Amino acid sequence: MFLILVMLMNIVVIGGGAAGASAAVRAKRVNPNANVVLIEATDMVTHGPCGIPYFIEGIVKDKNNLVTYTPEYLEKNRGVKVLVNTRAVDIDVDKKVIVVEKKGSQLETIKFDKLVIATGAKPIIIGGTDRENVIALRHPAEVDKVKIVIDQAKKVAVIGGSYLGIEMAEALTAIGKRVILFEKEPQLMPKSLDPDIAKVIEDEMVSKGIELHLSEPVVELVGNKKVEKIVTTKSEYTVDAVVLAIGVKPNTDLARKAGVKLGVEDAIAVNEYMETSIEGIYAAGDAVEKFHKLLKKKVWIPLATSANKEGQVAGANAAGGRVLKFGGIVGTAVTKFYDLYIARTGLSEREARENNVKYRSTTIKVRTKAHYYPGSAEVVVKMIVDDNDVIVGFQAVGKDIAVACYADIAAVTIDRRMSIEDLFFADLGYMPATAPVWHPLIVAARVLSRGKF
Amino acid sequence: MFLILVMLMNIVVIGGGAAGASAAVRAKRVNPNANVVLIEATDMVTHGPCGIPYFIEGIVKDKNNLVTYTPEYLEKNRGVKVLVNTRAVDIDVDKKVIVVEKKGSQLETIKFDKLVIATGAKPIIIGGTDRENVIALRHPAEVDKVKIVIDQAKKVAVIGGSYLGIEMAEALTAIGKRVILFEKEPQLMPKSLDPDIAKVIEDEMVSKGIELHLSEPVVELVGNKKVEKIVTTKSEYTVDAVVLAIGVKPNTDLARKAGVKLGVEDAIAVNEYMETSIEGIYAAGDAVEKFHKLLKKKVWIPLATSANKEGQVAGANAAGGRVLKFGGIVGTAVTKFYDLYIARTGLSEREARENNVKYRSTTIKVRTKAHYYPGSAEVVVKMIVDDNDVIVGFQAVGKDIAVACYADIAAVTIDRRMSIEDLFFADLGYMPATAPVWHPLIVAARVLSRGKF
Numbered sequence: 047m048f049l050i051l052v053m054l055m056n057i058v059v060i061g062g063g064a065a066g067a068s069a070a071v072r073a074k075r076v077n078p079n080a081n082v083v084l085i086e087a088t089d090m091v092t093h094g095p096c097g098i099p100y101f102i103e104g105i106v107k108d109k110n111n112l113v114t115y116t117p118e119y120l121e122k123n124r125g126v127k128v129l130v131n132t133r134a135v136d137i138d139v140d141k142k143v144i145v146v147e148k149k150g151s152q153l154e155t156i157k158f159d160k161l162v163i164a165t166g167a168k169p170i171i172i173g174g175t176d177r178e179n180v181i182a183l184r185h186p187a188e189v190d191k192v193k194i195v196i197d198q199a200k201k202v203a204v205i206g207g208s209y210l211g212i213e214m215a216e217a218l219t220a221i222g223k224r225v226i227l228f229e230k231e232p233q234l235m236p237k238s239l240d241p242d243i244a245k246v247i248e249d250e251m252v253s254k255g256i257e258l259h260l261s262e263p264v265v266e267l268v269g270n271k272k273v274e275k276i277v278t279t280k281s282e283y284t285v286d287a288v289v290l291a292i293g294v295k296p297n298t299d300l301a302r303k304a305g306v307k308l309g310v311e312d313a314i315a316v317n318e319y320m321e322t323s324i325e326g327i328y329a330a331g332d333a334v335e336k337f338h339k340l341l342k343k344k345v346w347i348p349l350a351t352s353a354n355k356e357g358q359v360a361g362a363n364a365a366g367g368r369v370l371k372f373g374g375i376v377g378t379a380v381t382k383f384y385d386l387y388i389a390r391t392g393l394s395e396r397e398a399r400e401n402n403v404k405y406r407s408t409t410i411k412v413r414t415k416a417h418y419y420p421g422s423a424e425v426v427v428k429m430i431v432d433d434n435d436v437i438v439g440f441q442a443v444g445k446d447i448a449v450a451c452y453a454d455i456a457a458v459t460i461d462r463r464m465s466i467e468d469l470f471f472a473d474l475g476y477m478p479a480t481a482p483v484w485h486p487l488i489v490a491a492r493v494l495s496r497g498k499f
Numbered sequence: 500m501f502l503i504l505v506m507l508m509n510i511v512v513i514g515g516g517a518a519g520a521s522a523a524v525r526a527k528r529v530n531p532n533a534n535v536v537l538i539e540a541t542d543m544v545t546h547g548p549c550g551i552p553y554f555i556e557g558i559v560k561d562k563n564n565l566v567t568y569t570p571e572y573l574e575k576n577r578g579v580k581v582l583v584n585t586r587a588v589d590i591d592v593d594k595k596v597i598v599v600e601k602k603g604s605q606l607e608t609i610k611f612d613k614l615v616i617a618t619g620a621k622p623i624i625i626g627g628t629d630r631e632n633v634i635a636l637r638h639p640a641e642v643d644k645v646k647i648v649i650d651q652a653k654k655v656a657v658i659g660g661s662y663l664g665i666e667m668a669e670a671l672t673a674i675g676k677r678v679i680l681f682e683k684e685p686q687l688m689p690k691s692l693d694p695d696i697a698k699v700i701e702d703e704m705v706s707k708g709i710e711l712h713l714s715e716p717v718v719e720l721v722g723n724k725k726v727e728k729i730v731t732t733k734s735e736y737t738v739d740a741v742v743l744a745i746g747v748k749p750n751t752d753l754a755r756k757a758g759v760k761l762g763v764e765d766a767i768a769v770n771e772y773m774e775t776s777i778e779g780i781y782a783a784g785d786a787v788e789k790f791h792k793l794l795k796k797k798v799w800i801p802l803a804t805s806a807n808k809e810g811q812v813a814g815a816n817a818a819g820g821r822v823l824k825f826g827g828i829v830g831t832a833v834t835k836f837y838d839l840y841i842a843r844t845g846l847s848e849r850e851a852r853e854n855n856v857k858y859r860s861t862t863i864k865v866r867t868k869a870h871y872y873p874g875s876a877e878v879v880v881k882m883i884v885d886d887n888d889v890i891v892g893f894q895a896v897g898k899d900i901a902v903a904c905y906a907d908i909a910a911v912t913i914d915r916r917m918s919i920e921d922l923f924f925a926d927l928g929y930m931p932a933t934a935p936v937w938h939p940l941i942v943a944a945r946v947l948s949r950g951k952f
Binding site for chain 2: 075094096097100112352358372373376377378381382387391416419420447448453454455458459468471472473474475477479480483484498499
């Protein structure tokens with residue numbers, strides 16, 4: 047009897063991005079007898095927005111390369127049934143049925159025993175963004191349309207100076223566009239970086255010919271079918287196209303309609319098992335809130351890395367009960383502008399202040415290899431500690447991919463609540479071509495030790 | 500009265516390498532009133548052997564660049580009195596006096612209240628190595644002599660296939676020498692790497708034209724003033740010069756003569772305060788044994804990184820009492836052969852077996868960036884866990900400097916006794932140009948989870 051029930055189990059996953067695909071594959075792995083169905087509104091699965099700027103830039107030639115697997119691969123090699131071009135429009139929690147709309151077809155229903163909601167995030171839009179030369183990037187399936195708009199433009203406005211805005215500024219200048227970037231706050235990446243670190247990126251952007259407008263909120267997009275002019279609090283600017291990069295918000299209308307409880311910033315509330323407020327319904331990825339291990343509270347920071355892990359956990363638990371837990375994040379994120387790498391983890395000074403964390407910090411310049419070894423860069427490294435000398439934040443920027451590595455090391459030290467003394471004595475490697483003998487992280491820890499070591 | 504005693508304190512450091520210079524600078528910083536004297540047998544301080552191969556290769560043009568500071572700098576900017584060309588020949592423990600021999604002068608005595616011994620390591624030599632075309636690299640002060648020998652040679656034998664041997668093989672082939680390398684064990688880097696990882700280096704060496712002889716101990720160096728022929732257990736080979744890279748041993752004759760207790764491999768026995776068996780005498784650097792945090796026992800692994808930290812601890816404690824502790828090492832080490840980077844930390848399988856650690860491992864190939872982003876490399880990553888799924892070892896090799904970064908992350912996970920599940924859920928960063936969305940370390944952890952995640 048038990049066996050038969052197991053065999054009949056329907057696990058349905060809504061959303062074929064990082065979290066959803068991870069969940070579906072994992073569920074099938076944990077319970078090979080389950081019928082696992084992945085529902086995706088477009089014709090691409092295992093997609094993510096991270097590669098889009100590099101497709102625009104021409105570094106990635108084929109948009110199909112932006113996905114990890116095709117629907118056919120998932121079906122054939124992972125045993126997951128994939129329904130593409132299928133949009134979930136309703137969830138009937140009592141009947142355990144979801145209603146889907148296939149492109150050009152009537153509504154259908156799909157029965158589930160367990161459901162994973164992985165509907166992701168959607169771009170925040172402002173008035174006037176329905177015009178045809180306004181681009182709100184989120185899904186690789188849209189990139190062909192985007193390319194056409196950009197090809198026809200000479201001068202492109204980028205609205206928003208965080209991750210996507212910076213990456214798109216690179217992509218657009220690299221293909222010869224004039225770029226004008228508007229950020230409403232007085233610095234780039236205000237939620238991620240402190241002003242001293244952001245300044246390095248701002249200077250680099252200007253040196254690459256980008257017209258940078260900080261502290262300048264966009265008030266209106268003017269034009270008929272196309273936006274022709276951008277009006278800000280300070281002036282107006284004629285443009286040929288607009289890239290909207292002011293951020294994203296959780297795509298949780300479907301969950302809300304179903305009565306699933308929402309949490310921080312209207313992301314789906316989940317516990318560490320990725321269970322929602324409704325039994326049998328899990329959620330993962332950009333649609334859900336995340337537990338911040340340092341702040342010990344829920345936050346909403348949508349990133350592919352946590353989406354993947356949350357998908358794993360949701361899928362495993364949907365299929366097998368509480369087998370995995372997602373402990374949370376510490377806020378690691380990486381980007382780059384051309385060869386200027388930018389990485390951060392933990393709390394910024396601003397986050398520390400907002401959360402009443404007593405802190406002190408140091409920002410230093412360090413070289414990435416032995417002083418006599420060629421090819422090293424001088425990079426800027428910032429470390430933040432609380433009043434117990436425990437490391438709570440790290441930021442780095444510079445023309446060496448090493449800064450991304452430093453953030454990874456810092457992320458683990460933060461995850462493990464290491465002090466600057468713990469880090470100083472950690473056994474980080476050295477050889478002239480890979481690091482200075484005093485590793486940049488160790489130097490930062492030393493500076494913060496106030497003469498102790 | 501107390502103040503006067505402090506002012507009169509003599510802190511003497513023997514050895515101007517990484518550990519000694521760190522100790523001297525640190526002692527002066529902790530006790531600015533102390534009279535800190537640094538004794539160095541050559542005319543260079545803050546020297547290390549790590550850069551020598553890159554001087555030979557021509558990457559570093561000036562041997563004076565191989566040091567961090569000049570004696571003059573240390574005197575002027577750090578307040579340390581530096582006696583160059585001065586060799587310590589005896590320590591009178593009871594009288595608290597050391598006897599030194601200045602080049603071309605008579606013996607002199609120097610009074611100490613606290614002493615730090617940082618006499619480093621010396622190359623292991625075999626019979627016949629006194630011949631004039633045999634090079635045993637250890638000190639930048641010797642490199643001019645070395646360059647002359649190498650300039651005159653066409654075919655150079657490298658005896659020993661560990662760090663120095665591999666780095667010298669690169670340097671010599673890069674300047675057009677024919678290189679024949681002998682390693683007595685059946686693999687390169689037998690103390691550091693497992694055979695599967697070493698194989699990658701061996702293949703690369705052969706592809707660069709190096710004649711590689713594994714499992715072939717050198718029996719005799721034949722020749723009169725110069726070595727002309729190398730005799731091994733298998734055959735004989737004519738050569739023009741010989742680089743001896745079979746390893747180093749602690750340079751502890753002076754300490755032994757003074758009655759300081761020696762430990763593992765005749766390295767100076769020290770506690771975590773870097774105190775030796777004799778009160779007031781400290782030791783640091785390659786001359787001392789190290790505590791292995793995983794094995795919970797003393798080992799001897801001489802590396803610049805730990806030397807520097809031990810010097811810090813010895814200097815601080817000599818000047819200020821027990822103010823700092825050195826907790827030990829986990830065995831991180833990095834090298835490279837051309838663009839093939841090699842990094843390891845923790846235990847190898849061999850070390851695990853020798854120390855009765857139950858383990859299992861995985862060796863996988865991973866890419867270093869998103870699959871669609873150009874410039875990524877396929878590298879080989881090996882992770883070793885104990886029977887509690889705690890990570891105890893890591894090795895990586897590949898044509899991407901990222902492998903050095905992976906070892907640093909692994910070193911921290913090992914230092915903090917993290918499990919593969921801890922690592923899997925660690926918040927490592929991602930963007931297409933810096934890492935795959937499933938970080939290589941996370942993939943390795945997953946493979947070892949036997950289907951758990």
